[in-house]
Amino acid sequence: MSKTIRLTMAQALTRFLSRQMTEIDGKTVPIFGGVWAIFGHGNVAGIGEALYQVRQELPTFRAHNEQAMAHAAIAYGKANFRRRFMAATSSIGPGALNMVTAAALAHVNRLPVLFLPGDVFANRIPDPVLQQAEDFSDGTATVNDCFRPVSRYFDRITRPEQIIPALSRAMAVLTDPAECGPVTLSLCQDVQAEAYDYPESFFAERVWHQRRPRPDRGELAAAAAALKGAKKPLIIAGGGVLYSQASDELAKFVEGAGIPVCETQGGKSSLPDNHPLNMAAVGVTGTSAANRLAEEADVVLAIGTRLQDFTTGSWALFKNSGKTIVGLNVQPFDAGKHRALPLVADAAEGLAELGAALGGWKAPSAWTDNSAAGKKAWQVDASKVTASTNAAFPSDAQVIGAVQRSMGSGVILLNASGGLPGELHKLWQAGAPGSYHGEYGFSTMGYEIAGGLGAKMAKPDREVVVMVGDGSYLMMNSEIATSVMLGLKLTIVVLDNRGYGCINRLQMATGGANFNNLLKDSRHEILPDIDFAAHATSLGAIAEKVPSIAGLENALQKAKTNDRTTVLVIDTDPLVSTDAGGHWWDVAVPEVSARPQVNAARKAYDEKRQMQSVGD
Numbered sequence: 001m002s003k004t005i006r007l008t009m010a011q012a013l014t015r016f017l018s019r020q021m022t023e024i025d026g027k028t029v030p031i032f033g034g035v036w037a038i039f040g041h042g043n044v045a046g047i048g049e050a051l052y053q054v055r056q057e058l059p060t061f062r063a064h065n066e067q068a069m070a071h072a073a074i075a076y077g078k079a080n081f082r083r084r085f086m087a088a089t090s091s092i093g094p095g096a097l098n099m100v101t102a103a104a105l106a107h108v109n110r111l112p113v114l115f116l117p118g119d120v121f122a123n124r125i126p127d128p129v130l131q132q133a134e135d136f137s138d139g140t141a142t143v144n145d146c147f148r149p150v151s152r153y154f155d156r157i158t159r160p161e162q163i164i165p166a167l168s169r170a171m172a173v174l175t176d177p178a179e180c181g182p183v184t185l186s187l188c189q190d191v192q193a194e195a196y197d198y199p200e201s202f203f204a205e206r207v208w209h210q211r212r213p214r215p216d217r218g219e220l221a222a223a224a225a226a227l228k229g230a231k232k233p234l235i236i237a238g239g240g241v242l243y244s245q246a247s248d249e250l251a252k253f254v255e256g257a258g259i260p261v262c263e264t265q266g267g268k269s270s271l272p273d274n275h276p277l278n279m280a281a282v283g284v285t286g287t288s289a290a291n292r293l294a295e296e297a298d299v300v301l302a303i304g305t306r307l308q309d310f311t312t313g314s315w316a317l318f319k320n321s322g323k324t325i326v327g328l329n330v331q332p333f334d335a336g337k338h339r340a341l342p343l344v345a346d347a348a349e350g351l352a353e354l355g356a357a358l359g360g361w362k363a364p365s366a367w368t369d370n371s372a373a374g375k376k377a378w379q380v381d382a383s384k385v386t387a388s389t390n391a392a393f394p395s396d397a398q399v400i401g402a403v404q405r406s407m408g409s410g411v412i413l414l415n416a417s418g419g420l421p422g423e424l425h426k427l428w429q430a431g432a433p434g435s436y437h438g439e440y441g442f443s444t445m446g447y448e449i450a451g452g453l454g455a456k457m458a459k460p461d462r463e464v465v466v467m468v469g470d471g472s473y474l475m476m477n478s479e480i481a482t483s484v485m486l487g488l489k490l491t492i493v494v495l496d497n498r499g500y501g502c503i504n505r506l507q508m509a510t511g512g513a514n515f516n517n518l519l520k521d522s523r524h525e526i527l528p529d530i531d532f533a534a535h536a537t538s539l540g541a542i543a544e545k546v547p548s549i550a551g552l553e554n555a556l557q558k559a560k561t562n563d564r565t566t567v568l569v570i571d572t573d574p575l576v577s578t579d580a581g582g583h584w585w586d587v588a589v590p591e592v593s594a595r596p597q598v599n600a601a602r603k604a605y606d607e608k609r610q611m612q613s614v615g616d
């Protein structure tokens with residue numbers, strides 16, 4: 001018999017988590033950066049007591065909203081390129097369900113996070129316990145079943161020894177580059193407190209390393225043959241390039257073969273914006289430099305991307321009907337999308353072997369030179385829209401210009417929803433890998449501030465600049481107080497256009513009346529005039545409303561020396577967005593309507609849909 005130790009299930013869980021390590025830059029560090037927790041009756045006595053036991057090795061952080069703390073945990077994993085991650089624990093019922101949206105965010109973005117929601121009593125004696133929902137037809141269903149479709153691995157722990165295989169499976173998913181995503185271990189609250197004689201070997205320190213699968217020989221040969229036949233090759237770099245930390249390999253590959261690169265939201269900063277072959281953003285929020293190449297490309301090497309509709313312009317962007325897509329992806333589900341030739345591998349390994357297999361082959365120089373000309377033209381357009389202005393209500397692009405001029409490309413620029421992701425994807429000039437942190441897989445309003453906090457925890461030496469709209473700020477701002485409490489400084493720029501500006505523009509573009517988006521167009525007795533600076537001040541931040549673009553630039557300079565989270569608010573124009581670049585995407589317009597504007601929009605929509613390739 002191996003030696004055992006008598007612990008509660010929760011004590012075994014936290015002890016196990018505290019012993020999981022990884023290696024970063026040659027140093028062994030805990031793989032869990034900590035646990036976010038809001039306690040309630042479903043976790044305070046069990047997990048709460050167990051977290052206290054390990055508070056030195058596995059720090060616990062208190063937040064104000066479960067969804068927000070989960071956002072922080074997820075952003076931590078993203079900013080660490082998935083090498084380190086966090087857990088988030090909640091009480092049962094509302095606390096648990098508050099994390100479901102965040103679980104979906106992590107699921108869509110393929111980001112590692114461990115959810116530990118409390119659950120009902122496994123022994124069912126107190127049923128229905130406080131906050132328990134009762135299913136009339138299924139005694140095993142609890143609200144935590146809502147995590148199932150948004151978790152890569154879900155388990156409900158109804159006996160203390162079940163935590164042993166469950167944690168092994170959790171670690172397998174969290175550390176696997178192909179499977180990576182949220183894991184939910186739903187912890188019945190009585191079982192958290194039950195003791196068991198756990199084998200001591202279960203708690204041995206373990207060091208995890210990033211797996212880097214190499215390509216299959218046949219797939220590699222087919223991919224190399226496709227590229228060698230290309231006249232107009234193009235690379236799409238997705239988030240997988242960053243998670244593989246393959247930027248150097250990508251630069252080497254494209255410099256060798258002369259292939260231009262464009263970036264998805266998730267892949268932005270794969271190459272620095274000023275790399276001559278980086279055409280920057282592609283797709284619906286793409287640059288003209290990238291999109292004109294995408295329209296003509298005959299071989300598209302899609303690396304580490306999900307090829308979602310903002311990248312493909314709802315499959316209307318790639319107009320070359322004879323094109324071949326090569327899907328270099330660690331996950332076969334993505335590698336073979338849209339009839340791509342799959343090249344299942346880690347991005348860095350795949351690029352290295354593909355580069356060798358090309359044996360010095362280069363793209364036709366006319367194509368490479370043409371890309372450089374397109375980039376120059378785009379830069380002229382971009383500098384016009386981001387230039388300074390005296391306008392009382394500047395555009396988002398002009399605010400972006402001010403932030404870029406003041407903060408440079410070395411910060412971590414974080415955003416998620418509203419009009420900003422599109423403008424930033426096009427216009428932000430990213431620096432080193434990871435200097436652009438966009439959550440556009442799920443584009444969750446409310447990610448920004450909490451996500452900024454997680455990114456700052458991952459990279460405490462970097463300035464984290466959060467750009468957020470008034471709508472998203474109002475949806476979730478509570479972790480400003482947490483950032484102040486933890487001494488983790490964020491610089492937050494709030495663009496107040498008095499409503500849901502981007503959805504209002506989308507409504508207008510689909511023929512709709514201005515309705516229920518901007519505050520002025522929404523049912524009201526009193527038109528709100530929200531003092532965001534006063535609000536942020538009340539949470540402990542240093543805050544200021546700035547009167548102009550020049551005022552913003554001054555305030556950003558001052559903010560650099562502030563010792564705590566700083567919130568700068570600027571009024572902006574809700575109706576303006578950048579015309580240059582971009583591409584159509586599929587937003588279904590009503591087929592019949594009493595509004596002639598809708599009918600006209602439907603006609604235009606039907607025409608645009610002709611561009612979509614079906615079955616591609």
Ligand SMILES: Cc1ncc(C[n+]2csc(CCOP(=O)(O)OP(=O)(O)O)c2C)c(N)n1
Nearest residue numbers: 418419443445469470471472499500501502
């Ligand atoms: C949680 C959530 N609810 C709704 C949406 C749909 N949505 C996307 S952007 C947006 C408006 C965002 O408003 P704001 O933050 O002020 O940015 P703006 O559009 O004005 O730039 C809405 C409602 C979303 N992405 N996330």
Ligand SMILES: [Mg+2]
Nearest residue numbers: 469470499501
């Ligand atoms: Mg707004």
